[in-house]
Amino acid sequence: MSNAEKFSVVLPVYNEQDNLQSLFAEIRAAADSTGRPWEAVFVDDCSTDRSLAIIRELAEQHSEVRYVAFAENRGQSAAFCAGFDAVESDIVVTMDADLQNDPSDIPDMLAAFGNECEMVIGWRARRRDTFIKRISSRIANKIRDSIVDDGVHDTGCSLKVMRTDLLRRIPRFKNMHRYFPILMKMEGARIHEVKVNHRQRGAGVSKYGTLDRALAGIWDLIGVKWLITRHIGYTVKEKK
Structure with a gap:
């Protein structure tokens, strides 16, 4: 990858008004340190607080900021x-807007991205979630790995x-963001993992309940397994 190649940071947003200013300041410091052109694309998922107003202000103040605003709440995958x-x-960096992902990890991840891989995944070796969330994630990961083994340590890191x-x-469906590694692998992506910092949430509360995620995950696993077994892939030897 050329050092001058532009990258885009994509951030789904739902009711994160108290985190956005600090988040963008951290993203800007990390992105500028790479010496590459960049942009931040915020996607407001029909927030009911001042998130969209703050995003508009950021876009007016900073040429790097662009945004998409949904007319109705459609979920994180749609965002x-x-x-x-x-x-x-040609390069997308994804992250959450709740300040748990650390933008200072972006330069190292970009450095690992290039000729030998098409996807770099953050690995939260030291999680800062609640005890219940950590335990439920471990159980969910074991079940997922037994059905859809994508070969990575931390599929849930945004x-x-x-x-x-x-x-x-890649195929698009609700909750697809939880399966980016296997979906990208189906398109031929080679994956590299980088250990990243994980922080406690900034302001606000989590938008997704553990039970809701578990119930949805059952259907997701069935659907993704079906996609894997029915995936069509081919390599062209010759054509005219």
Whole structure:
């Protein structure tokens, strides 16, 4: 990857008004340190607080900021997809807007991205979640690995670097963001993991309950397993 190649940071947002200013300041410091052109694409998932107003202010004040605002709440996966469609670069960095992902990890992840991989995944070796969330994640990961083994330590970390063209080709469905590694692998992506910092949430509360995620995850696993077994892949030897 060229050091001058532009990258886009895609951030789904739902009721994160108290985190956005600090988050963007950290993203800007990390992105500027790379010496590469960049943009931040916020996708507001029909927030009911002042999130969209703050995003508009950031866009007016900083040329690097662009945004998409949904007319209705469509969920995190839809927000990611809207961001992928809106970016103006060949490299996408995804992260949450709750300050748990550390933007200072972005330069190292970009450095690992390039000729030998098409996807870099953050690995939260030291989680800062609640005890209940950590235990439920471990159980969910064991079940997922037994059905859909993507070969990575931490599929749930939102901090990832991916090729835009591959992201635009993967199947789209609710909760697809939890399966980016296996979906990208189906498109031929090679994956590299980088240990990253994980922080306690900034302001606000988590938008997704543990039970809700568990119930939805059962259907997701069935659907993703079906996609894997029915996936069509081929390599062209010759054409005219």
